[in-house]
Amino acid sequence: MNLRTALLTACLALAAWPAVAAQLMSAPVAVATPQESAGLVARLTALDARQGLTNDYSFRISSQHPGVTGQKITRAQHTYKGLRVLGSESVVVTNAAGDIVSVSVADRRPGLTPQASTPGGAPPAPPLPTGADLTPTIGTDEAIRIAVQAIAPGGTHRWPPTAELLIYPVMKTVRTAAAGDKPEEQLNALDLQEVVDRYQLSYLVQLRMAQDSKLIYYDVVVSARDGAIIAQWPALQTVVGSGNSQYNGVVPISTSATASGFQMLDSARGSGGKFGGMAITNADHSSPNNPDPGAIYTNSSNTWGDGQQYNGGSTTNANGQTAAVNALWGLMNTYDTNRNVLGWQSLDGNNTATYIAAHVGTSYDNAFYDDSCRCMYIGDGNSFTSLGAIDVIGHEMSHGVTAATADLIYSGESGGLNESNSDIGGEMVEAYARNGGTGSVVPAAGNDWMMGKEISRSGEPLRWMYKPHKDGSSPDAWSTSLKNLDVHYSSGPNNRMFYFLSQGSKADPASDYYSAYLTRTPAAMTGIGNDKAYRIWFKALTTKFTSATNYADARNKVLLAAQELYGATSKEAIAVQRAYAAINVGADIDEEGGGGGDGEAVERVTNGGFETGVTGWSGATGVIGAHSGQSAYEGTRFAWLGGNGRRSTEMLTQQVQIPATASSAQLSFALHIDSAETTRSTAYDTLVVALRSASGTAIATLATYSNLAPAAGYQTRSFDLLPYKGQTVTLSFAMREDRSRQTSFVLDKVSLLTR
Structure with missing residues (x-):
């Protein structure tokens, strides 16, 4: 066992979320004192400093609300040179002692590059804004005047207008390396990623006006350099229409x-x-x-x-x-x-x-x-x-x-998710109310999955959650044009996802409940019911979503919420993957038991939680143990690869067999990464997760993780290994560190379930 470098995280309680689905939110939380807020900002800043970030980067506490019992959720906006970076923030979960339990991040700060988990990753970040770039040439009053002139020159202010000077990241969408040659019509949401194209010093002007018997609520981004309107979106959240x-x-x-x-x-x-x-x-x-x-x-x-x-x-x-x-x-x-x-x-x-x-x-x-x-x-x-x-x-x-909570920006894909959350809430409240309005679960039935049907004089609802396109405007699935739609229409695919997650789908192509994107077994996915679907969605919304969350990010965070509540390879986690696959967000996978209970899951990994020591594992087995300075995802033991702060390589392997008769084969593991590296652009230390043949020849690289993607807590990862059925393969976790500054790859709960 190599002596590990002292880590800041050794004093943080990075505990795993217990897999208990019935957890309730805490009672109301007290607003943090200035001292408590400053202490949390200091801890987050210290984590940044380990990555080499200067004091130009900091945080601003924006809101707090309860987490599950004993925890608090704090939303911390990212700042650069004292200015908020719009859409860039951290969602921080802390326990009763104030220790950080987990952090969910959307990082759009200047000078930082989005990190891809596989080679080919994101393009370089745009250059840092200079002093001149961050000096406004127009004031707040002029910014408000420009916004009013553009939106409602004859309107009156219902609430006083505001103008906040901030840094606005102008985003662009790029393809991942693997999707470079895909035809447009074949693109999946996970084939694309949003990156910063450039930064503009801007005012976020919030107008809450009225004109001609209409409320006109808009958020307008006005350039602080030349007064140009960069972006605008409506801010009034409506249904449209004893x-x-x-x-x-x-x-x-x-x-x-x-x-x-x-x-x-x-x-x-x-x-x-x-x-x-x-x-x-x-x-x-x-x-x-x-x-x-x-x-x-x-x-x-x-x-x-x-x-x-x-x-x-x-x-x-x-x-x-x-x-x-x-x-x-x-x-x-x-x-x-x-x-x-x-x-x-x-x-x-x-x-x-x-x-x-x-x-x-x-x-x-x-x-x-x-x-x-x-x-x-x-x-x-x-x-x-x-x-x-x-x-x-x-x-x-x-x-x-x-x-x-998430305060999803009311525009593009995030605006669609905002509307979808309200449709989901409306349906779950309807189900609860129709069944007497009592009890601790959302009833399995009672809602009609049609928004606003009762208020319609024609009998036609505003929206069909199970088949959004029935309204003639809402798409059934994600596409590259989704972000250009009105948010009441871009909500459609996520509404359909939630319906499938709760109720399942049909295999008949003529059915309103059919999805051509479900290509694995069975063709008709199995739902998990209203109660579990709502718990998963609500956990993702409150503890993981940020204001800029899009469909791809939502899929990953909803999946993580399901895995934390019910287990990494649970039927609930599989249902999330299938429900999102049904709307062209992520790949479809086979269901546990083929959807018909015709097979039991078999665990192919021996001692995947490392609780019986080195049993089943080969290679650098000295990394396995209950080491001080890190904590387990579950139990007391884990595998700590890296953390040496010098040139080193460590590999853990285990041979597993995937039966030729398997209908599904899901690999999953929990991984925590922390690093003392100061770069944000070079992968000095890596962990390669791969499959090898019995002779050691590489068959496939599943993912590469590096010092560029540290996180305050474990992240669960999963991979479909069904293409390798009929083979005996070796799971390989290979770590390489360079000559200085440690990176730790802490591994736990490795599982390969086949059916």
């Missing part, structure tokens, strides 16, 4: 007593906020271009509404109350779904109360979530009926959850 509820019959609603009767204030759900609890207010036809939420609904008795569509008369009589009943029942069930199933309290996880204002405008065909007030507004409809249906409420309130 009480007697309109859609659900007689439903129980939670109200509060007053001196003269009752009010629609639910003090049992949420605290603080504008009204001190969850509330429904009467906007009483307040103009949609500057709606006033009005006062909380009151009534002399505790029986509300007549269950009928609003007829245009009084907003306070029984008919006018029905829209408020719809809203309160929807708000209660949205709160209860996330609280009882996930432990997540209200929109922000910290139990801050929200409210919904009913009767906005006159015959207003919209409902929207406004993050400026963290509230929702509902119109009475014209082409639609009242927009307070259960899935619409769940959809809009889920925008609030997104705003409090």
Whole structure:
């Protein structure tokens, strides 16, 4: 055993996520003190310093919310020379002691190159901005004026406009080396990667305006050098378009007593906020271009509404109350779904109360979530009926959850994922509510997988989650043009992914539930149900997604969430891979048991967790043990390759057999990389994962990892080895370090499951 170089991470508790699917989110977390925030920034900066980054690079804490019990999630924006780099951030999970458990990163900082896991990788990073590049020539007022002139010159400000000076990474899409010659129509989402083309000093101008009975909410990126508009995207998150509820019959609603009767204030759900609890207010036809939420609904008795569509008369009589009943029942069930199933309290996880204002405008065909007030507004409809249906409420309130967590940029693929998260939330709330609104799981059925069907006068929903293209505009699968669509349409493929993940697919090409991208066995993938699908998705959203997450990144992070909850080779993790493959994001794989229970999984790796020492392994077996300075992914032992800080090579191997009759063969392992190297461009230290023949001849290189991809915690990796069925192969993990500055490749939980 070589003496390891002292590491900063030796004092960090880089614990693995326990594979327990029923974990609940913590109770609301206290906002960090300035000292606590500074301490976390210092630790993140120290990790950067190990990679040779100067004090030009730092972090800015942007939000905090609960993680699973005993953990906190902090979002840290990346800064360069004191300026935020838009879309570049770290999602940091810490335990009760403040130790870093895991970090999910989207790194777009100047001078840093995206790291590919295989040769051929990303192109060089653009040059660092100079001092002149970071000196604005226009001020904030001028930037706001330019943005207003471009978006709504005749509009009025509903909320004061803001302009933040920052560094805007102008992105471009490049092909991976393996996809260089692929025809455009054959490209998969994982064949492309987004890299920084150039940096521009810019203002992010946020306009929250109104004009001609319309709310005009836009984020506009204005060059701070010449005033040119670089990018813009809408920021208003809409659906587009015992009480007697309109859609659900007689439903129980939670109200509060007053001196003269009752009010629609639910003090049992949420605290603080504008009204001190969850509330429904009467906007009483307040103009949609500057709606006033009005006062909380009151009534002399505790029986509300007549269950009928609003007829245009009084907003306070029984008919006018029905829209408020719809809203309160929807708000209660949205709160209860996330609280009882996930432990997540209200929109922000910290139990801050929200409210919904009913009767906005006159015959207003919209409902929207406004993050400026963290509230929702509902119109009475014209082409639609009242927009307070259960899935619409769940959809809009889920925008609030997104705003409090990943804050997905409302444009391109990230905007589509933002909308998709709300559609997913709407459907899960509908399933929960339709089955009585109680219990700790999302019921397996009850939702219709059609967004807004109840509010449609024609019976046609806004969106079909299982077959998005039925609306004529939403694609069923990812393509290179997806990022150019309106976010309500670019949400389509991910909606379909979630449907397949929950409900499975069909093998009949004529079916709406069929995907031609599912080419492995069985042709009809098996779903894992609403409850597990929602837990996986919510974990990825809250602990891994960043504001710039696209479809390829989402697939990898949803898969990681499934592996952490249920295991690296679990049926749930396989279902995630198949569901994303069904929308052309990643490759399809064979299902465990062929989908029909006709075979048991067999573990082909001996002692893959290293808990029985060197059993089964050959080569530099001295790297196996319970060494101080690193921690195991599971159990107490692991294999620590590297970490020597001098020229060295270490290899671990194990011979395995893949039966000729195998229908699936999945290799997986957990890998943690940390490094003292200071470069961000040269791979000095590497770990090559390969297959070799019995004689030692290389058959295939599965991946190459290096000092360029350190991470604060284990990452799980998986590979399809079915092409090698009928062969006896040797798994090889070969580490090489150069003459100085250590890189550690810590390996655990190696598994090869065949069926």
